[in-house]
Amino acid sequence: MEKLLSVQQIQKYYGSRGNVTKALDHINLDVDKGEFVAIMGPSGSGKTTLxxxxxxxxTVTSGHIIIDxxxxxxxxxxxxxxxxxxxxxxxxQDFNLLNTLTAFExxxxxxxxxKVNPKEIEERIHTLATQLGITNILSKYPYELSGGQKQRVACARAIITHPSLILADEPTGALDSKSSRLLLESLEFLNTKLNATIMMVTHDAFTASYAKRILFIKDGKIFTELIRGNNNRKDFFNRIIEVVTLLGGDTHNVL
Structure with a gap:
């Protein structure tokens, strides 16, 4: 596999002299092109900082982050x-769509x-909208859309420029269970069919079970990782719960 992301010995400190917090402690990790990686960990573990x-x-205090x-x-x-x-x-998590623009815009x-040609813009958006099932809402404004529809528009916005890496921060946090499932199926589609490389932070085991690999962070360090391999999603979910328990987390907070 071709390496897309390499995180090398990064540290991150917050605060000033006499009151310093180490959020990340010599973290190393690699992500290959086409991977779908989730990051999990207790509150304050450093996952969002990463x-x-x-x-x-x-910005990091020390270390290197290499992308492409x-x-x-x-x-x-x-x-x-x-x-x-x-x-x-x-x-x-909060979509960040501009309320004065339609979904298409x-x-x-x-x-x-x-400065992409307008004809190409229209072709690319309609192709992607068809794949994500949002063609019928392209002319609507964000206030006319459900949470799940907004998030799928956000998915389309994230992938339309063919980025090297898609970063998702608690993408299902503001969604109900049905909308969450639809979004996760969209992310799975982007990864498996369009070969998008995705890194997603989540506290939710169900959400994480859609990933191919999970990195668990504790106290600013990589605690362990899980690779889905040939496991079905239900078995992978059960393995995730086992690790969350080992981390000392409350499983009620991840279901």
């Missing part, structure tokens, strides 16, 4: 903004910024 550093939202052979820890803010726009896709925005 995602924020990889997504360029936050580019060490993002060495880039200036201007170059980081360009890298983020061209290489990363984002799916947020929300998806098209990044392509418009990249």
């Amino acid at each position: 995602l924020n550093c990889i997504s360029t939202i936050d 052979e580019q060490d993002i820890t060495t880039l200036s803010q201007k170059k980081l903004a360009t890298f983020r726009r061209n290489h990363l896709g984002f799916i947020f 929300n998806i098209a925005l990044a392509l418009t910024i990249q």
Whole structure:
């Protein structure tokens, strides 16, 4: 497999002298192209900090993060903004759709910024919308959509620029069970059919069971990992619960 992401000995400290918190403690990990990786861990374990550093939202205290052979820890803010726009896709818990734009316009925005030909924009959006089952809502505004529909529009927006890596932060956190399942099936489709590389932070074992590999973080360090392999999703889910129990978590918080 071809390596897409390499996290090397990263540390992240918060606070000032006399009151310092170590959020990440010499973390190393690799993600190959086409993988679907979930990150789990107790509250305060560092999982969101890790995602924020990889997504360029936050900076590391030390160490290196290499995406597509580019060490993002060495880039200036201007170059980081360009890298983020061209290489990363984002799916947020609160959707982050612009209420003044239709679903089509929300998806098209990044392509418009990249000055893609309008005809190509329309073709790419309609192809992807068909694949995600959102063709009939493209002309609607976010306030006219359900949570699940908004999140699938967000999925389309994240993948439309063909990013190297899609980063999802608690993508099912604001959804009911039916909408969550539809979203996770969309992510699974993006991964298996479109070969999208996805890294997803979640506290939810059901959500994590859709991934192919799970990294568990505790106290800012990699605690262990699970690989789905040939397990069906139900068996993988049960294995996840076992690790959550080992971590000392409350299983009521992950179901």
